[in-house]
Amino acid sequence: MATMVGKQDDFTKALQELLELDYDAIEAYEAAINRIEDSNFKSKLSDFKIDHQRHVTEISALLRSRNADVPRGPDIKQWLTKGKVALGGMIGDNAILTAMLTNEEDTNTAYERMINHPEMWKEAAPILESGLLDEKRHKSWLESVKNEQ
Numbered sequence: 001m002a003t004m005v006g007k008q009d010d011f012t013k014a015l016q017e018l019l020e021l022d023y024d025a026i027e028a029y030e031a032a033i034n035r036i037e038d039s040n041f042k043s044k045l046s047d048f049k050i051d052h053q054r055h056v057t058e059i060s061a062l063l064r065s066r067n068a069d070v071p072r073g074p075d076i077k078q079w080l081t082k083g084k085v086a087l088g089g090m091i092g093d094n095a096i097l098t099a100m101l102t103n104e105e106d107t108n109t110a111y112e113r114m115i116n117h118p119e120m121w122k123e124a125a126p127i128l129e130s131g132l133l134d135e136k137r138h139k140s141w142l143e144s145v146k147n148e149q
């Protein structure tokens, strides 16, 4: 199911959902890192997880500075659920990377919506733009390894 994150009219609400998506990403990366066998893949996925942790820190700070509620975890563990289903039915690193590519397609969609949100806070722009660059990099790498196999 494609993500709805970024479609909320209220920017605060959209940002809270983006934060939950980043939490979701961290859990899915943890599951993937625990299962993947190739050590180069493992270290790459670990780097990507750190990027998502940084996004959580930055988005939480943004919400706090506006006195908005700050979610502390994923709302619906959509990625993890999807990851588990995929991992249960498929075997091997390639299946894990494919599941993570699908997940990163969601982050790219969500961040692109957020940087075009009509109510975006001025101070959020640099954070969301640099977040989008990270998400693009994650997606490109997953696409490139998939094409090699």
Ligand SMILES: [Fe+2]
Pocket: 022, 051, 052, 055, 107, 131, 135
């Ligand atoms: Fe992110």
Ligand SMILES: [Fe+2]
Pocket: 025, 048, 052, 104, 107, 134, 135, 138
């Ligand atoms: Fe990502």
